[in-house]
Amino acid sequence: MDFYERLMNLDRRWVYLIVGIAVIIPVLNPFRVPVYVTPEVKAIYDYVESLEPGDILFLAIDYDPQAMAEVHPMARAIMRQCFAKDIKLIISALSQNGPGMAEQLISEVAREFDKKSGIDYCYLGYKPYFAIVILGMGQNFRIPFPTDYYGVPLDSLPMMRGVRNYDDVKVVIDIAATNAADYWIINGNGRYNIKLALGVTGVMTANYYPYLASGQIFGLMGGLKGASEYEALSKQGDRAIKMMSIQTTAHIVIVLFIVAGNIGYFMSRKKKKQ
Amino acid sequence: MRGQIPIIIVFISGVFMVIQFFIPHDAGVFFYEYGLDWIIVIGVFAMLLGIWSLFRVQLDKVVKKSPGWGYSVVALGGLFFMLIGGPLWGIEEGTPFMQVFWYIYTPIQATMFSLLAFYIASAAYRAFRARTVLATILLLTALVIMLRLIPLGPISGPNQKLATWILMVPSMAANRAILIGIGLGIVATCLKIVLGIERAYMGHD
Numbered sequence: 052m053d054f055y056e057r058l059m060n061l062d063r064r065w066v067y068l069i070v071g072i073a074v075i076i077p078v079l080n081p082f083r084v085p086v087y088v089t090p091e092v093k094a095i096y097d098y099v100e101s102l103e104p105g106d107i108l109f110l111a112i113d114y115d116p117q118a119m120a121e122v123h124p125m126a127r128a129i130m131r132q133c134f135a136k137d138i139k140l141i142i143s144a145l146s147q148n149g150p151g152m153a154e155q156l157i158s159e160v161a162r163e164f165d166k167k168s169g170i171d172y173c174y175l176g177y178k179p180y181f182a183i184v185i186l187g188m189g190q191n192f193r194i195p196f197p198t199d200y201y202g203v204p205l206d207s208l209p210m211m212r213g214v215r216n217y218d219d220v221k222v223v224i225d226i227a228a229t230n231a232a233d234y235w236i237i238n239g240n241g242r243y244n245i246k247l248a249l250g251v252t253g254v255m256t257a258n259y260y261p262y263l264a265s266g267q268i269f270g271l272m273g274g275l276k277g278a279s280e281y282e283a284l285s286k287q288g289d290r291a292i293k294m295m296s297i298q299t300t301a302h303i304v305i306v307l308f309i310v311a312g313n314i315g316y317f318m319s320r321k322k323k324k325q
Numbered sequence: 326m327r328g329q330i331p332i333i334i335v336f337i338s339g340v341f342m343v344i345q346f347f348i349p350h351d352a353g354v355f356f357y358e359y360g361l362d363w364i365i366v367i368g369v370f371a372m373l374l375g376i377w378s379l380f381r382v383q384l385d386k387v388v389k390k391s392p393g394w395g396y397s398v399v400a401l402g403g404l405f406f407m408l409i410g411g412p413l414w415g416i417e418e419g420t421p422f423m424q425v426f427w428y429i430y431t432p433i434q435a436t437m438f439s440l441l442a443f444y445i446a447s448a449a450y451r452a453f454r455a456r457t458v459l460a461t462i463l464l465l466t467a468l469v470i471m472l473r474l475i476p477l478g479p480i481s482g483p484n485q486k487l488a489t490w491i492l493m494v495p496s497m498a499a500n501r502a503i504l505i506g507i508g509l510g511i512v513a514t515c516l517k518i519v520l521g522i523e524r525a526y527m528g529h530d
Contacts, residue, residue, distance in 0.1 A: 063447045070446045084476045087485055116431035117438035148434075150416070151426045158418040179368040187361040190354070194361055201417070242346075253474070260492045261500045276474050299475050301442060306471060308450040309464070316454050 055322065059315030066308060073304040077296040084295050091263055092280040095224065095248045095270030099129065099285075102221055104137035107214065109245075111225040111235065112156070113181075115148040118228030118252050124278040124291035125250040126156055126226045131287035134164035139210055140172040141192070141220065145184055146229050150177045150200065168201065169208035176200030181234040189243040191216050217245045226250040232259065240267050250277060332521040339519030379404065466491060 052060070102108065110129060114122050133140055144153040157174055166172055175196040178184045187194035192214065198204050205211045217223070223245045225235045232249050239245045246269060249259055253274025262268045272281055275298050278291035338360075345353035383397040383404075391397075403425075410422040417423065455461040473488035517523035 061450070066447045066450055067443045070443050074442070085481075087476070087481055089485070089489070116434040119431070119435065148426075148430070151423060151431070154416070154418050154423065155427070178365060179372060180365065183361055183364045183368065187358075187365065190358045190361065194358055195365055257470075257492055257496055258500060261497045261504060264493060264497060274474070301446075302471055302475050305446045305449055306468060306475075308446060309453045309468070312450050312453065313455055313464070316456075 053319070053322070055315045055318035057315070058311050059319055061308075061311075069308075070301060070304055073300045074297055077300050081293060082296050083292065084299050086279050086283040086292060086295070088280045088284060089277075091271040092277055093270075093284060095129075095250075095272065096132075096281060096284040098222060098246075098248070098269065099132055099138070099224075100136075102133075102136065102138050105139065106221045107139045107141060107219060108133055109141045109143070109217070109220045109223040111223060111227070111231070112142060112144045112149050112153040113146045113225060113231035114152060114228035114252075115146055116152070119152065120294065121252050121275045121278065122226050122228055122250055123152065123156070124275075124288065124294075125272050125281055126152075127160060127290070128278070128281045128285050128287040129224055129226075129250075130156060130160045131164070132285045134160060134166050134171070135287070137171075141175065141214075142172060143175045143184075143188075143196075144177050145181050145231050146227075147177070154200070168199070169203065170210055173205070173208055173210050174200040181229075181231045182238050185234050185238040186242065189217055189239070189245075217243045220245070222246045222248065224248045224250065228252045228255070236262055236267050248272075250281075328524075328527065331527055332524070336519055336521060339515070376404070376408075 099108065108129075110126065110133075112126055130140065132138075142153055142157065144150040146152075153174060153176075157168075157172065160166075161168070161172065168174065175192065176199065178195045184195045188196075192211070193205050196205060199208065213219070217239070223235065223239060225232055225239075225247065227235075227249065228251065232251055232255070235245075235247055235249070240247045247267065248270035249262075249268050250272035251259060251274075253276070256271065256273030256277070259268065259271055263271050272278060275291050275294055279295045282288050282291050341353075341356065342360075345357050380401070383400050385391075386394045386397040387401070406425065407422065410420075410425070414420040414422055449467075453460075453464045453467060455464050469484060469488050469491060473485050477484060514523060518526065
């Protein structure tokens with residue numbers, strides 16, 4: 052086997068080793084990469100920034116631990132931006148393992164900004180079946196969630212007095228790594244005409260551009276890059292910005308592997324023809 | 326009669342949902358909200374059924390000492406710990422319930438997902454070969470989309486614009502075609518179920 056054939060048929064263990072090294076190096080020697088802000092992320096930031104103190108934003112946390120690295124920084128940056136501006140939050144977690152994600156985020160950010168449950172935010176928690184819960188909340192938050200995550204009746208929470216359904220909420224931002232995002236579009240925007248924006252994982256991003264073009268969502272954050280853009284705009288944290296160096300080196304290595312594989316393929320084909 | 330009653334229930338429910346959507350009325354809203362509440366209750370019972378099924382299957386493996394029965398012991402242990410731990414200590418941050426979630430479950434899920442990076446790298450290296458014209462188009466498109474996530478200095482801007490164009494024009498056209506197809510399929514299937522033509526949900530054709 053000559054050099055080009057070897058280049059074309061590298062053992063996968065070499066690929067794993069080089070990708071592993073490419074990920075570890077920026078972890079040990081962190082560096083910053085420039086962030087290019089896209090209009091679809093800026094649209095979300097601008098809208099949240101335009102809200103007045105006391106306005107209510109609905110933050111849907113619909114992801115499990117496996118997508119945490121990509122989308123948790125988005126939720127954190129939005130939550131911090133809201134609390135910094137005294138915007139009230141209603142938070143739900145409709146993914147099976149979402150409640151843990153949301154609880155961690157709330158306890159961290161609410162403590163930082165000295166915000167109180169029931170006064171500055173209301174954490175609804177989890178109920179099964181995205182579509183039904185989203186439809187139910189469109190009628191009244193109390194249908195799927197008579198109590199909040201901590202078992203306190205919604206009617207006894209000062210923040211929830213007079214708050215009935217999506218009509219009392221300025222915007223819904225769904226941070227999702229599941230198809231909950233589809234249900235928010237179909238049932239939330241389609242049925243109740245809510246103003247909706249999404250934050251999704253990198254691989255999901257392309258699927259939601261049609262909804263952005265049709266106006267069913269007004270903003271879209273895609274993967275770690277979307278999160279880093281939001282952090283750069285809001286200046287609320289820099290975890291995603293830091294992690295972008297890891298993603299960058301990993302992507303460069305993958306691109307180099309693809310290029311190397313194609314060089315090997317063309318050169319060995321050329322040799323065979325000769 | 327056993328076959329007809331479910332069909333009648335489905336027909337009435339389906340027609341009611343259509344009517345209340347297009348003709349909003351207080352009575353309709355009342356029954357709609359009542360129905361939504363009901364479905365959540367049914368969902369909770371379905372979850373109980375799932376837990377019971379998990380318990381039976383895993384217990385069966387332990388009793389019969391089937392291959393890998395040790396994993397079933399761990400699964401049952403985890404199930405009971407979380408079932409009992411939640412109500413006993415609470416589900417707030419810092420409780421044993423949340424500690425198990427954060428220090429056992431989360432690293433397991435994160436590790437499994439992280440492995441994808443290695444598999445994707447290996448798969449991309451092997452699959453993205455410019456063997457034909459179509460494969461070359463796919464390869465170039467993938468490179469442009471992938472490179473938009475990397476800062477490339479002066480070519481970042483043009484590459485970002487090209488990537489956005491790919492996502493907003495050809496990719497969106499294909500996506501829309503698929504979505505419209507799915508939408509029409511859903512409407513057709515729903516109509517068939519409501520009208521009693523499609524009866525697979527009853528366990529037979």
